[in-house]
Amino acid sequence: MSVPGPYQAAPGPSSAPTAPPSYEETVAVNGYYPTPPAPVPGPTTGLVAGPDGKGMSPPSYYTQPVPVPNANAIAVQTVxxxxxxxxxDRPVQMCCPSCSKMIxxxxSYNAGALTWLSCGSLCLLGCxxxxxxxxxxxxxxxxVDHYCPNCKALLGTYKRL
Structure with missing residues (x-):
């Protein structure tokens, strides 16, 4: 009866390592609770033969717990x-905040500070x-005052000074 050497796998079930779990299995995207990883079959010594024939310990997998949805969750509002x-001093295309239409x-032109300063300057020059x-x-x-043509609401003013 021969005893296996330190670099040989012990006889028994298949000693090939299994593939790691997928992303969905790890974080449990499709379910509420994570699924535990499948048990890794291996020898009783705890060593698995690697690609080079040397023994290595089986990989350990961790799952992240997913929070349980709360029954009193607040609805999300999109703003x-x-x-x-x-x-x-030119017309603007916009959505009117009063009537919610594209306009x-x-x-409308009104006398402002620049108008009065120009008038005063011309008076001082002798006109x-x-x-x-x-x-x-x-x-x-x-x-310049900007008005909505639909609801006649004042939307904004452009002041020269």
Whole structure:
């Protein structure tokens, strides 16, 4: 009767190592509880023959526990954040926050700080015969209000100064 050497596997069932568990088996994606790994068949000495014929200990597998869903879980609410709209002296295409429709804003021109400063400057230069009121007729010197054409709500203002 021969005794196996220190580098030989003991006779018995197959001493080939088994494949590690898949990702789903490890983290139990499809189930609530992890499944334990299958027992690794091996010799009674605890050594498994490696690819080079040397003995090695069987690999140990760990499973991560998956939290049990709570019956009192809070529902998740999706929030959509609309980017702020920057108003200039041109019409803007946007979604109206009042009527929730896609619109192109209507413009309205009003006298603002630049209009009054221009008027005062022309008065100081000697244009007092009515020429100092020209800035009130020039849209490029006035502030711009943006309105919704559908619900007539004021959406924003562009101030020149």
């Amino acid at each position: 959509y954040v609309q980017q702020p709209v920057t108003f200039f 192109v804003t209507q413009l 007092v015969a009515g020429c100092c009121f020209i800035p009130f007729c020039v849209d490029a010197l006035q502030d």
